[in-house]
Amino acid sequence: MSRRVTAKMIADELGVSVMTVSRALNNRPNVDEKTRELIVNMAQKLGYIPNHVAKSLVLKKTHTIGVVVPEISISFFPDVIKAIEETAYGAGYQIILTHSSESMERETYAIQTLASKRVDGMLLCTAADVKSYEFYKQIIRSGLPVVFYDRCAFGVGASCVRINDEQSAETITNHLIKHGYKKIAHLASLNSLSVGQSRFTGFKKAMQESHLPLIDDLIVEAGFDEAGGYKAMLQILNYSREEYPNAVMTVNDPVAFGAMQAILERGLRVPEDIAIVGIVDDIRAELMPSPLTTIRQPAHDLGVRALQKLLAHIENKNEPVEDIVIDTEIVIRESCGCFNRGKKIDGAS
Amino acid sequence: MSRRVTAKMIADELGVSVMTVSRALNNRPNVDEKTRELIVNMAQKLGYIPNHVAKSLVLKKTHTIGVVVPEISISFFPDVIKAIEETAYGAGYQIILTHSSESMERETYAIQTLASKRVDGMLLCTAADVKSYEFYKQIIRSGLPVVFYDRCAFGVGASCVRINDEQSAETITNHLIKHGYKKIAHLASLNSLSVGQSRFTGFKKAMQESHLPLIDDLIVEAGFDEAGGYKAMLQILNYSREEYPNAVMTVNDPVAFGAMQAILERGLRVPEDIAIVGIVDDIRAELMPSPLTTIRQPAHDLGVRALQKLLAHIENKNEPVEDIVIDTEIVIRESCGCFNRGKKIDGAS
DNA sequence: CATTAGAATGTTAACGTTAACACAAGTATA
DNA sequence: TATACTTGTGTTAACGTTAACATTCTAATG
Structure with a gap:
């Protein structure tokens, strides 16, 4: 200035x-x-x-909204941010983008600063290591409109726009079951994030409904990235061969990539020896040695809906708090065993 | 509020x-x-x-910087933004992120709004369809610190932090030449952006220094994405077979992906029939049917350096305007012909 | 004991804008 | 012609903070 x-x-x-x-x-x-x-x-x-600063002071309105992203390099987020930015632009708002790097401390600091800069509202996505929702409650109680996107904090009194995680996990697990796989492993992410929990729940549901056993040793914590998937899969591959699963359902695509690498390095084939599926539809999914069957997350749609809901809260104090769940779509490729060298080999839908 | x-x-x-x-x-x-x-x-x-708004008004300092990105979904940019955000965070700044979607109109509007919000400085990356630099000059003349990153506007009196595009193009072209390829095509992007121009210049330089001919028909405009690369390559593949190039050097990785697809769909092999190289080192490069030899762009480093230079301009009115060029590194994979089924087959470095 | 330096606090104005009211001059209404 | 609106404009105060100067009080100095 x-x-x-x-x-x-x-x-x-x-x-x-x-x-x-x-x-x-x-x-x-x-x-x-x-x-x-x-x-x-x-x-x-x-x-x-x-001078918009002076204007904001008088009008108590900044036409700026705060967005907290846990990790921009996860391929899903740039699309969400793009959607948020474009929708905001259309409505005459700009976004302050902050990055929590999955750290609660950074997230808290970001929220505090955004509140201090008097953003008109905030779009939050919980960092992986968030343990307490107290701070969210405090901010929301202060009257600042907040909407969670993708990873939600429930029971804090804010709207939430998310993927139908449980349903997605159930759908893709059922897809494996229809193939006839009975011993299905789950590479999970069971930290505090609702996403991982919900997907695990969906997995369990599908298994139970088909009366398949949940085998403790085949449910392994894998975090959210390639390295975690690789390590988790390795753990399973260290069991005796009879204990190997026929198929693996992972919490997300990067974990599936790591797992696939581990399987192939052991000289096993995907999907012939072990089938594998993910959730996300990462840009790399179709390029894998065995193109990954997965669930497509409508990132753009999620961003748009989240911002629209936030604007509704900003413009109308009585806008009801909602839990908006967006449907997903299964993307069938080869890693589940549906195709063989480009040819469909069985009727599983 | x-x-x-x-x-x-x-x-x-x-x-x-x-x-x-x-x-x-x-x-x-x-x-x-x-x-x-x-x-x-x-x-x-x-x-x-x-209330930071009131504080900003008095102190004439918002601790906010504006960032304009032409297209977040280009894989290079999320890493740049992440670097910018983290560096800004370290220095006590936040970023307003705006997206121009490669449109000059949107970019101009964004810059105007950012100036109005009294950001302490701006990081700009020229949109593809920018034709005139008048507006940049006007803003810079007004005293607002501006630094260009990746795609620069020269002669407007602002610092610039960019990849060594010309050198990169020369290096990778020379790599092809060392392989013995003589008929080398270039899928170019010759719109107003300096990036495409510089890479073309580097290509020409390498060819001329090795006394290889520049064949007009083998220099085709391809834009910046897969579709453009696919179309441009198809055009070349429609020539008679004697006119086919031995190798293709593309303006960036996505264009190379599209080109590779076109070549493979024609039943030709990469690199045996036509070798191909890119620039960027997109996350998908190593997953291609023939893993792509390319140039790694240090996105993180670029973001950090750009923000640091901007902060220097903000904190010191006399900070000299500089053109900062960041060196790149060649990443050798298989699409250039260096390896055959994982084995190195010739001495080209 | 008067003097003074320093610490703690208060007062005023300013940052650049807009809302709310006030006012003057012109125009329509009764 | 008097009265009431309408139109264009100005005045004052406010938004929430800080800089700069002013004041009060305390404790130390000679």
Whole structure:
């Protein structure tokens, strides 16, 4: 911020009051057309750029919303952010993007700063190591509109827009079951995040409904990335061969990539020896040695819906708190065993 | 922004002046320890969150910087943004992220709004369809610190942090030449962006220095994405077979992906029939049917350097305008012909 | 004991804008 | 012609904070 042209300078230059300048530049009624023209021209000539900071102070409205992302490099998030930004743009808002790096401390700091900058609302996505929701409650109680997206904190009084995680996990697990696989492993992510929990629940549900056993040794914590998937799969592959699963359902695609690598390095084939499926439809899924069958998450749609709900909360104090669940779609490729060298080999849908 | 706790409320509650509250909360000297404690406790109790908007107005400093990204879904940018955000966080700044979708109109609007919100500085990356630099000049003249990253506008008086595009293109072209390929095509991007121009220049330089001919028909505009690469390659493959190139050097990885697809669909082999190389090292490069030889762009480093330079301009009015060029590194995989089924088959470095 | 330096606190104005009201001059209504 | 609206404009105060200066009080100095 430097020595800038102000409305006062325009006013002085023309011998009118600042208020008239304000009115003219904001297209308010009750300004003589001639005066308005003079003012607009002078503003142009002096290179006037209205000071939004002062405006925000008076109007108590910044037209800025805060967005917290846990990890931008997870391929799903750039699409969500893009959708958020574009929807915000359409509604006359800009976004302050902050990155928590999955750390609760960073997230808390970000939220605090955003609140301090008086954003009109916030879009939050819980960091992986968040343990307590107290801070969320505090912020929400203060009246700042908050909507969670993708990873939600329930019971804190904020709306939530998310993928149908449980249903997705159930669908893809059922797909494996229809193939006839009976010993199905789950590479899970059972930290505090609702996402991992829900997917595990969906997995269990599918298994139980088909009366298949949940084998403790075949449910392994894998985190959220390739390395975790690789390590978890290795653990399973260290069991005796009779204990190997026929198929693996993973909490997300990167974990599936790591697992697939581990399987192939052991000289086993995917899907012939062990089938594998993920959730996300990462950009790399179809490029895998055995293209990955997975669940497509409508990232764009999620971003749009989350921002729309936030705007609704901002514009209407009585907007009801909602849990919005977005449906997903299964993407069938080869890693589940549906195709063999490009040919469909069985009727599983 | 809602009915919020202000410093005045704390002051009234305690019977002191607002100024004392301000001093206490900002850890200024000349406040009695007892008073400070009382104030801090009261602030805590009332849930006081300082109003950064008012502070910005007085101090003429928002601790916010504006970032314009042309297209977040290009895999390179999320890493750049992450680096920018983290570096900004370390320096006590937040970023307003705006997306131009490669449109000059959107970019201009974004810059205008950012200036209006009085960001302390801006990081710009020219949209593909920018034709005139007049607006950049105007903004820079107004005193707002600006640094360009990746795609630069030269001659407008702003610093620039970019990849060594020309050198990168030359290096990878020379790599093909060392393999003995003589008929080398270039899938180019010759719109207004400096990036495409520079890479073409590097390509030409390498060819000329090795006294290889530049064949007009083998230099085809391809834009920046898979579809463009596919289409451009198809055009070349429609020539008679004698005219086919031995190798293709593309302006970036996505274009190479599209081109590879076109080649393979024609029943030709990569690299045996036509070798191919890219620039970027997209996350998918190593997963291609023939893993792509390419140039790694240090996205993280670029983001960090760009933000650091911007901060230097913000903090020091006399910081010299610089053109900072970051070196790249060649990543050799199979699509250039260096390996055959995982074995190195020739000495080209 | 008067003087003075320093510490703690208060007062005023400013940052750039807009809302709310006030006012003057012109126009329509009774 | 007097009265009431309408139109264009100005004035004052407010938004929440901090800088700069002013004041009060305390404790140390000679």
